[in-house]
Amino acid sequence: xxxxxxQDKTVTKDTSAEPDGGRKAPRVGVFVCDCGSNIAxxxxxxxxxxxxxxLGDVVVAKENKYTCSDVGQAEIIKAIKEHxxxxxxxxxxxxxxxxPTFRNCIQQAGLNPYLLHMVNIxxxxxxxxxxxxxxxxxxxxxxxxxxxxxxxxxEPLEAREVPVEPSSLVVGGGVAGIQAALDLANMxxxxxxxxxxxxxxxxxxxxxxxxxxxxxxxxxxxxxMVELSRHPNITxxxxxxxxxxxxxxxxxxxxxxxxxxxxHEELCVGCGVCAxxxxxxxxxxxxxxxxxxxxIYVPFPQAVPLRYTIDKEHCIHFKSGKCLLCAKxxxxxxxxxxxxxxxxxxxxxxxxxxxxxxxxxxxxxxVYKYWECDNVITGLELERLLxxxxxxxxxxxxxxxxxxxxxxxxxxxxxxxxxxxDRNYCSRVCCMYAIKNAxxxxxxxxxxxxxVYYNDIRAFGKGFEELYHRVREEYAVEFxxxxxxxxxxxxxxxxxxxxxxxxxxxxxxxxxxxLVVLSTGLIPSEGSKSIGKTLGLxxxxxxxxxxxxxxxxxxxTALDGVYVAGCAQGPKDIPDSVAxxxxxASSAAAPMFAKKVTIEPLTASVDEDLCVGCGxxxxxCPYGAPELxxxxxxxxxxxxxxxxxxxxxxxxxxxxxxxxxxxxxxxxQIYSEIFAALxxxxxxxxxxxxxxxxxx
Numbered sequence: 001x002x003x004x005x006x007q008d009k010t011v012t013k014d015t016s017a018e019p020d021g022g023r024k025a026p027r028v029g030v031f032v033c034d035c036g037s038n039i040a041x042x043x044x045x046x047x048x049x050x051x052x053x054x055l056g057d058v059v060v061a062k063e064n065k066y067t068c069s070d071v072g073q074a075e076i077i078k079a080i081k082e083h084x085x086x087x088x089x090x091x092x093x094x095x096x097x098x099x100p101t102f103r104n105c106i107q108q109a110g111l112n113p114y115l116l117h118m119v120n121i122x123x124x125x126x127x128x129x130x131x132x133x134x135x136x137x138x139x140x141x142x143x144x145x146x147x148x149x150x151x152x153x154x155e156p157l158e159a160r161e162v163p164v165e166p167s168s169l170v171v172g173g174g175v176a177g178i179q180a181a182l183d184l185a186n187m188x189x190x191x192x193x194x195x196x197x198x199x200x201x202x203x204x205x206x207x208x209x210x211x212x213x214x215x216x217x218x219x220x221x222x223x224x225m226v227e228l229s230r231h232p233n234i235t236x237x238x239x240x241x242x243x244x245x246x247x248x249x250x251x252x253x254x255x256x257x258x259x260x261x262x263x264h265e266e267l268c269v270g271c272g273v274c275a276x277x278x279x280x281x282x283x284x285x286x287x288x289x290x291x292x293x294x295x296i297y298v299p300f301p302q303a304v305p306l307r308y309t310i311d312k313e314h315c316i317h318f319k320s321g322k323c324l325l326c327a328k329x330x331x332x333x334x335x336x337x338x339x340x341x342x343x344x345x346x347x348x349x350x351x352x353x354x355x356x357x358x359x360x361x362x363x364x365x366x367v368y369k370y371w372e373c374d375n376v377i378t379g380l381e382l383e384r385l386l387x388x389x390x391x392x393x394x395x396x397x398x399x400x401x402x403x404x405x406x407x408x409x410x411x412x413x414x415x416x417x418x419x420x421x422d423r424n425y426c427s428r429v430c431c432m433y434a435i436k437n438a439x440x441x442x443x444x445x446x447x448x449x450x451x452v453y454y455n456d457i458r459a460f461g462k463g464f465e466e467l468y469h470r471v472r473e474e475y476a477v478e479f480x481x482x483x484x485x486x487x488x489x490x491x492x493x494x495x496x497x498x499x500x501x502x503x504x505x506x507x508x509x510x511x512x513x514x515l516v517v518l519s520t521g522l523i524p525s526e527g528s529k530s531i532g533k534t535l536g537l538x539x540x541x542x543x544x545x546x547x548x549x550x551x552x553x554x555x556x557t558a559l560d561g562v563y564v565a566g567c568a569q570g571p572k573d574i575p576d577s578v579a580x581x582x583x584x585a586s587s588a589a590a591p592m593f594a595k596k597v598t599i600e601p602l603t604a605s606v607d608e609d610l611c612v613g614c615g616x617x618x619x620x621c622p623y624g625a626p627e628l629x630x631x632x633x634x635x636x637x638x639x640x641x642x643x644x645x646x647x648x649x650x651x652x653x654x655x656x657x658x659x660x661x662x663x664x665x666x667x668x669q670i671y672s673e674i675f676a677a678l679x680x681x682x683x684x685x686x687x688x689x690x691x692x693x694x695x696x
Contacts, residue, residue, distance in 0.1 A: 174202025176566025248643035249561025291391030360415025416521030427521030610659035
């Protein structure tokens with residue numbers, strides 16, 4: 001007796017009938033992915049496939065162990081060609097992860113790539129219903145049913161291309177911005193760097209030593225600063241701020257305000273004669289108030305550009321109309337108190353945001369007494385005191401009396417990992433810079449006693465775990481596990497007593513120190529807040545810029561053509577900032593090398609006959625895609641700038657006239673999913689009419 005041939009699980013149906021009020025039913029193929037055990041470990045994928053076979057419009061349904069693999073994609077291509085599939089449903093993971101993969105796959109088979117619909121049965125089923133397998137399977141069945149109903153109503157779309165201006169804007173002149181600008185310039189692209197301070201360099205220019213090289217920070221940074229200023233492809237706009245950004249990837253129009261220095265940069269030679277003549281002394285922000293500068297100044301000796309700037313707030317001439325000693329002293333006639341701000345208009349193809357960070361400022365009425373006690377300082381203030389070009393020439397002294405401190409305490413996690421002040425994140429660098437500075441102090445003053453109060457030592461980065469152990473063992477730095485609860489100052493000696501619970505000793509202790517250093521965390525800079533608002537960038541709950549995808553698109557933002565680098569994206573050290581800057585430069589260069597960019601067609605569209613030009617969509621769109629224009633028929637109508645639109649649907653949902661539709665998310669498509677989920681038939685649109693009327 002001949003053994004019967006194995007049954008082919010592929011079912012082919014006649015779908016030429018026209019249900020749904022005359023709509024010709026397309027031929028739909030369903031492909032269910034096991035994703036190893038990620039999906040199949042919870043969802044019965046065989047049942048899902050069997051149920052899909054029985055759905056109307058479905059001509060073939062298959063199950064694959066890994067649909068995204070070469071084998072899985074080959075099976076999709078084969079099924080499309082053999083069964084004449086016109087729409088594809090892939091039941092697998094999130095479309096955010098593999099939608100481009102499957103779009104390319106069906107395009108190879110000759111289908112329009114936008115005739116694909118992905119059903120998420122991994123994140124939305126197996127990963128969230130791991131202990132309810134039967135219910136997870138049932139939910140997956142319903143999602144596939146909804147997906148097939150929508151897929152049958154998908155329309156082919158065509159992506160379009162726009163040209164890309166071969167120039168880039170870098171906002172922020174710290175180490176990340178400098179690296180990104182140099183990389184782009186060395187690729188041959190025109191780069192405009194905008195820095196709000198009189199000099200580039202950022203926070204790195206304020207630091208003393210860097211680990212693991214042991215070089216002074218400015219010795220590493222200064223050559224790059226000079227290289228940037230002299231590069232023929234880079235235009236440096238220091239003491240400037242971005243005021244407005246319009247346009248989209250490839251065609252950004254940027255308005256930059258170049259603030260008046262009251263010194264002509266082309267005439268100033270940085271000799272400093274003007275500063276010598278100036279009678280005004282104020283606290284130097286670069287030295288965090290420990291040193292002083294004149295009303296006409298450069299931030300630090302290695303500043304780039306080395307051009308003086310007049311502080312209008314403290315200049316006598318701007319207050320009384322007198323003085324002018326600086327102008328009289330300048331042999332080059334570079335000083336001009338009548339200078340005005342200048343507006344510079346730029347056109348660029350891509351933008352890199354590298355606006356850095358600020359350090360957390362302790363609370364005025366906090367337990368650490370930062371504002372009350374002179375001898376309680378921050379980690380960055382310690383960097384300036386240790387710096388050879390700092391206010392004390394590199395000699396560590398107590399701010400209260402200028403004497404050398406013999407006992408020093410570091411307190412970790414100040415402004416980090418603290419839910420009470422909404423700073424839940426670890427700033428990543430605090431443990432490292434405390435350990436580094438402890439070593440520097442012990443190398444210069446080996447008799448100093450140093451104690452570090454910590455919660456957990458996070459010796460993140462190359463070589464820091466080894467440094468942590470070396471500082472403990474070779475330099476006898478004491479690490480105390482416990483959070484200080486109270487600081488008290490002796491009014492006579494100005495010494496600080498720290499009361500803390502030492503968890504390893506399981507006891508409350510009180511220790512007295514000459515100097516207390518608060519290892520303050522990193523927070524988003526004011527520049528980040530400003531440029532974020534101008535560009536409309538999204539942020540994380542911590543206030544740092546959100547990347548498009550933490551794993552796959554770590555330097556891209558939700559706004560196409562805008563990239564992020566360095567601490568603007570989150571706390572990180574110098575090597576990571578440089579690495580991310582190089583990644584951002586590479587990402588920004590890609591569309592400029594291509595000279596064109598493809599615009600996603602899943603955008604909103606406006607029906608001018610229904611639009612009344614109310615402008616609500618313009619106000620609510622997070623990407624600035626809608627704009628109001630005057631039409632030939634007269635009146636104002638909304639129009640969508642497709643290159644800016646992300647198809648989020650905010651405009652469509654808010655439009656009171658229902659004049660806006662999102663492609664592939666039309667009312668008909670969404671209602672079809674709803675009725676499929678409810679098991680209702682809607683052949684002539686009666687259910688939709690009832691739903692619109694609010695009738696169940």
